[in-house]
Amino acid sequence: MERALDILEKQPTEQADTKxxxxxxxxxxxxxxxDTDSALALLHRRLGIVQQLHGTDDLRVGAALLDVGDVLLLQDKIAEAHAFLVRSMGIYTRAMQERQLSASELLGVAKLRRIYSRIQQARNDVKGVRESLELSIRIYRTVNATWTKFDMALALFHFGRLLRETGHFEEAQTQYEESTRVLEDAVGHDQWNVAASLYERARLHWAQGRLVQAGALVREAKTIEERIMENALTGLSQRQRFAALRLARRAGLDFFLSVAAVALDPQSTYRGLLLWKNAAFHTGRPERPPRDVSDSNAAAVYEEFDAARRRLSRLAFGFTDQERNAEDRGAVAAALAEIERLERTLSRDSAEFRLRRQQARAGFADVCQSLPSDGVLLEYVWYARYEPPATPGADESWTPSYTVFAIPGDNCSRQPLRVDLGPAEPIDRLVKELRAGLKIGLAGLVPVPSVQERAHELGTLVLPSALRQQLKGKSRLVIAPDGMLALMPFALLPGDDAHEFLLETYTVSYIPSGRDLLAFDRAPPGTTTPRLLAVGNPAFGAMPETTRSRLATRAACTLNETILFDPLPGTGIEVAQIGRRAAGLASSAPVIVSGADATKERLFAEIANKTVLHLATHAYFAGEKCQVAGTPRDTRMLAGLGTESVGAVGEDPLLLSGLAMAGANRDPAQGILTALEVTTLDLRHVDLVVLSACDTGLGKLTPGQELLGLRWAFAYAGARNLVTSLWQVPDEPTAALMGQFYNRLWQQNLSSVAALREAQLARLRANRAAGDPRPWDWAAFTVSGPAK
Structure with a gap:
């Protein structure tokens, strides 16, 4: 696309219509x-060109206004869309009063009325919607042009929906069936729009109590989605994948999970869920070429891709919003465009790599067989639960909800258990309250009972008795969270057999989705002979007053507070002790980096062939209200880089998370390692990454997808196991916890999951002996990785 735009910019003015x-x-x-954002920008450019060429009252301007309004409606910007569509309507109305329109111009009227009917529907103008759609369909039938079949199918589709919502079920069925036939004739069978049409027909059957028919249509729609999912996401950038997945979810996933609860077996439902959950990660991760790739061109493109992402990270911290001039903004835009171009190139070229792997589509049996026999997978999913109208003409409802699938590893011949957990609101509220209590519990401001009361309430909602029955006799609990549940350690919930915490009865680990269990098909490099790289106590540097003023706001995240990373001398002791533990086990001497040497460049240089990375420093996540200088000095604090609504999200969500390295206070562009930069590393040789810092397990929430943050970035880079944290962690207790973790990992040869559990249990027992379990001291850290 970029090449086409470059060619267009060079065209002479007289070819503006072609442009x-x-x-x-x-x-x-x-x-x-x-990718509606990019499309909207192009359509605004087109509108400007057409207005300049033909004035403001030409039908070509009306068509351009119509297309802008259409995209704004796709983005649910009703008021903005209305303004453009009203202007378009005025142009077409005046033209029809003055002369007889040609067939192509009449088709413009048909499209306008079809699109404007959505504005009328938003305003509950049922009569207006019907009149607009009937006129639109009459025009399409009269002109009967091959290239209008898709638009006609959409008009029939929306008319069928109107008839269904007003209780005219037989007429709606006729419109839906014709819409599907016309749509398949226009675009073929295996298309998103065909699947959406089938889901709509299933809603009609459900409204009439025909659950068998609804279930059959839903299965057919999901089969179409399964066939096109990989091809649909191939050739897209990461941002475009998330945009496509949002549309796919809107089209059918929420309805699929809703109707499946009453019309499909749990195994079929779970397979449909796996197709979608964490799909952006699975379709993006194979883009990194194999280590032994012989194609020098592919390797060169990937090196270029790495360089572009690092360049964007530097630009994000290079100047404030006030300092951004046209040249600066152009540099950021150019970096983003280059990254997207290279992503699409790699995504297209990686199809050969994906085919070479020949990885079968994951289903229930594949996931179950990847579990240990003493384990249970709990796959949670957030979705908008659909309920048909109670009576014809009444409102239907979409309620944010949670459901969970329980899959025991010792019986893969039976159906998984699905348990609906009800509305998401009370669960999400309790997660927020629990996290808030844990954070300020560090300062002793919240008595433990209030934290544990929240944990107990949460436990009754997310681990009801039906799930507890599935856990009996098991010792391993693998959690695939979703939504706000990704921000909560399940080890804090009440345990079984009168134990205070789940930690005391189960070994708990985490994965983004069940099919991630299948991704760990390579043998681990082994933890008994670690090749360790440990980074701690970086020299962040003093922050001069001029720099403090300059960094009051940031290019990527606007924040009217000073950013300051305080020294962490305890982390220097921490990594030195870990290094001594590794020295007697490693086949090569451990590398310990601290002080002024703990730079990004040194990290990049030393990381090759290491199997264990331990990074003890400040972390940041800019998706929650930030906490800045002035908080307790012995805490690895969230160092304050903005909120989720600011500009960085529009640039790249992986700029919202990162680690502070040497020089971060003097020159953030050189001293901050963003999650985006982490994705440029090749960590497929790394068995374990420990991020001994605060909030390293956080990220930008996208329902159904892994949190976009440091944990996502290190997994994308290829790391097998990750130890991350979910809130601020005190310096001294964390150093002690990490020492106990590595003792059990290397001296007792435990897995990373078992080693962390034993270390946390030791801290819990020590705290109890002192009269206070202090869960905020030990529960923040979690392990994500393979179950076996």
């Missing part, structure tokens, strides 16, 4: 991929 037409075609391609 406008090409911009419209490119925007259509982007919309099909789910």
């Amino acid at each position: 406008a037409a090409v911009l419209a075609d490119l925007a259509t391609t982007l919309i099909e991929r789910g």
Whole structure:
């Protein structure tokens, strides 16, 4: 697309009409991929060109206004869309009053009325919606042009929905069936829109109590989605994948999970869920070429891709919003465009690598067989639960909810258990309250009972008795969380047999989704002979007053507070002790880096062939209200880089998380290792990454996808096991916990999951002996990785 735009910019002025037409075609391609933001920018450019060429009252301007309004409606920007559509309507109305329109111009009227009907529907103008859609369909039938079949199918689809919602079920069935036939004739069978049409027909059957028919249509729609999912996401950038997945979710996932609860067996439902959950990670991760890749061109493209991501990270911290001039903004835009171009290139070229791997699509049996026999997988999912209207014409409902699938590893011949947990609101509220209590519990401001009361309430909601029955006789608990549950350690919930914490009855680990268990098909490098790289106590540097003023706001995240990373001398002692423990076991001397040497460049240089990375420093996540200088000095604090609503999300969500390295206070561009930069590393030789810092397990929440943060980035880079934290962690207790963790990992040869559990139990017992379990001291750290 970039090449096409470059060619367009060089075209002479007299070819402006051609430029406008090409911009419209490119925007259509982007919309099909789910990238409505980029499409909208192109359509605004096209509108400006057409207005400059033809004035403000030409039908070509009306068509351009219509297309802008259409995309704004896709983004649910009703008021903005209305303004553009009303202007378009005025142009078409005046033209019809003055002369007889041609067939192509009439098709513009049909499209306008079809799209404007969505505005009327938002305003509950049922009569207006019907009149608009009937006129639109009459025009499409009269003109009967091959290239309008898709638009006609959409008009029939929306008319069928109107009839269903008003209780005219037989008429709705006729419209839906014709819509599907026309749509398949226009675009073929295996298309997102065909799947969406089938889901809509299933809603009609459900409204009439025909659950068998609804279930059959849902199965057919999910089969289509399964066939096209990989191809649909191939050739897209990461941002475009998330946009496409949002559209796919809107089209059918929420409804699929809703109707499946009453019409499908749990095994079929779980397979459909696995197709979608964490799909952006699974379709993106194979883009890194194999280590032994012989294609020098592919390797060169990947090196270029790494360089572009690092360049964007430096630009994000290079200047404030106030300092951004046109040249600065152009540099950021150019870096983003280059990253997306290279991502799409790698995504297309990686199809050969994916085929070479020949990894079968994951289903219930595949996941179950990847579990240990003494383990249970609990796969949670957030979704909007659909309920049909109680009576014809009444409102239907979509309620944010949670459901969970329980899969025991010792019986793969039976169906998984699905348990609906009800509305998400009370669960999410309790997670937030629990996290808030744990954070300020560090200062002794919250008595333990209030934290444990929240944990007990939460436990009754997310681990009801039906799930507890599945856990009996098991010792391993593998959690695949979703939504706000990804921000909570399940080890804090009440345990079985009168134990205070789940930690005391189960070994708990985490994965993004069940099919991630299948990704760990390579043998681990082994932890008994670790090759260790440990980084601690970086020299962040003093922050001069001029720098403090300059960093009051950031290019990526606007924040009216000073950013300051305080020294962490305890982490220097921590990594030195870990190094001594590894020295007697390693086949090569451990590498310990601290002080002024703990730079990004040194990390990049030393990381090759290491199997264990231990990074003890400040971390940041800019998706929650930040905490800055002035908080307790012995805490590895969230160092304050903004909120989720600021500009960094628009640039790249992986800029919202990172680690502070040497020089971070003097020059953040050189001293901050962003999650985006982490994705440029090749960590496929790394068995364990320990992020001994605060909030390293946090990230940007995207329902159904892994948190976009440090944990996601290290997993994307290839690390097998990750130890991360979910809140601020005190310096001294963390150093003690890490010492106990490595003792059990290397001296007792335990897995990382078992070693962390034993270390946390030791801290819990010590705290209890002192009269206070202090869960905030030990429960923040979690392990994600393979179950076996």
